[in-house]
Amino acid sequence: MTTVTKPEGAPAANAPDGFLSVRDLQVTFSTEDGPVKAVDGLSFDLARGRTLGIVGESGSGKSVTNLTVLGLHNPLFTKTDGEIVLDGKELITATEKEMEELRGNRAAMIFQDPLTALSPFYTVGRQIAEPYMKHRKVSKKAAWERAVEMLAKVGIPNPRERAKDYPHQFSGGMRQRAMIAMALVCDPDLLIADEPTTALDVTVQAQILDLLKDLQQEFGSGIIFITHDLGVIADMADDIMVMYAGNAVERGTVDEVLRAPQHPYTWGLLNSMPRLDSDLDTPLSPIPGSPPSLLHPPSGCRFHPRCTFQDRVAGAAGRCVDERPLLGPDRASACHLTADQKRTIFIEEIKPRLA
Numbered sequence: 315m316t317t318v319t320k321p322e323g324a325p326a327a328n329a330p331d332g333f334l335s336v337r338d339l340q341v342t343f344s345t346e347d348g349p350v351k352a353v354d355g356l357s358f359d360l361a362r363g364r365t366l367g368i369v370g371e372s373g374s375g376k377s378v379t380n381l382t383v384l385g386l387h388n389p390l391f392t393k394t395d396g397e398i399v400l401d402g403k404e405l406i407t408a409t410e411k412e413m414e415e416l417r418g419n420r421a422a423m424i425f426q427d428p429l430t431a432l433s434p435f436y437t438v439g440r441q442i443a444e445p446y447m448k449h450r451k452v453s454k455k456a457a458w459e460r461a462v463e464m465l466a467k468v469g470i471p472n473p474r475e476r477a478k479d480y481p482h483q484f485s486g487g488m489r490q491r492a493m494i495a496m497a498l499v500c501d502p503d504l505l506i507a508d509e510p511t512t513a514l515d516v517t518v519q520a521q522i523l524d525l526l527k528d529l530q531q532e533f534g535s536g537i538i539f540i541t542h543d544l545g546v547i548a549d550m551a552d553d554i555m556v557m558y559a560g561n562a563v564e565r566g567t568v569d570e571v572l573r574a575p576q577h578p579y580t581w582g583l584l585n586s587m588p589r590l591d592s593d594l595d596t597p598l599s600p601i602p603g604s605p606p607s608l609l610h611p612p613s614g615c616r617f618h619p620r621c622t623f624q625d626r627v628a629g630a631a632g633r634c635v636d637e638r639p640l641l642g643p644d645r646a647s648a649c650h651l652t653a654d655q656k657r658t659i660f661i662e663e664i665k666p667r668l669a
Contacts, residue, residue: 439477
């Protein structure tokens with residue numbers, strides 16, 4: 315488990331539907347160059363049966379956040395503050411033994427590259443059966459039958475024979491299905507999918523997404539889906555949280571965020587996506603600049619060095635540089651622009667580019 319510094323008497327957060335609640339999460343890594351605050355004051359909720367899509371550039375803190383939920387960071391180099399509550403259980407203060415009981419049982423993760431996440435030394439069936447045998451206290455035979463059942467459920471043909479194969483004998487899409495089977499073998503309440511379709515072709519990607527949606531309906535799991543792809547989020551998620559440089563900058567339902575985004579960073583993400591109906595020689599419109607170093611993050615709004623709208627912010631000069639905007643509850647964006655300004659800029663300047 316990660317090292318914890320927690321204010322005395324801090325109340326536990328209350329999650330909707332008694333499920334997952336993250337409050338003021340801060341994750342700092344110790345490096346040779348100094349402390350890196352990879353996540354800085356992040357809060358969100360996830361209800362049962364819903365999917366939260368987390369989007370943002372590489373280094374924005376998406377994967378760090380979710381590895382922290384499962385307690386998978388090295389405690390020697392990681393300091394974690396805040397609260398993570400899963401079904402009433404505080405996870406940051408949990409012991410390693412308690413987290414071992416949780417991982418693979420109440421909460422599970424689908425990793426981006428199943429070839430490295432699966433062990434090359436054991437058969438696929440054994441690796442799926444192992445967490446079921448551990449957490450359900452069943453015999454090897456019963457666990458093996460469960461593994462075969464799960465392989466069939468995720469669409470692996472001839473599952474009884476394929477369970478005897480090793481990961482290298484599976485195609486990329488089949489390995490990802492096997493990883494999903496292993497994650498769901500104990501019917502977890504929480505499933506974290508960390509860019510599970512990044513390395514797959516479009517056809518297999520669509521099959522995996524459909525599979526996850528079908529299995530979610532069957533098991534009722536809450537899903538956190540991490541991706542760079544807003545198209546995948548539009549198809550997969552109920553709610554979206556946009557992250558930038560360790561912060562959440564916008565949050566809302568899929569329809570709210572994709573139809574009427576409020577943050578300049580979200581505008582930039584949408585505007586930089588290639589379009590099928592555009593001319594082949596139409597250049598992309600990337601967000602100017604590069605993500606900041608988290609060793610020395612910008613002051614105020616962390617997006618301000620790349621933002622082309624900061625000169626429109628009312629108030630004292632340099633407000634974006636000096637004052638960090640806060641993200642409110644529910645539908646919100648962390649930006650000093652007023653609600654009217656956001657609406658006008660989107661309708662008059664951003665939306666025509668996306669049409």
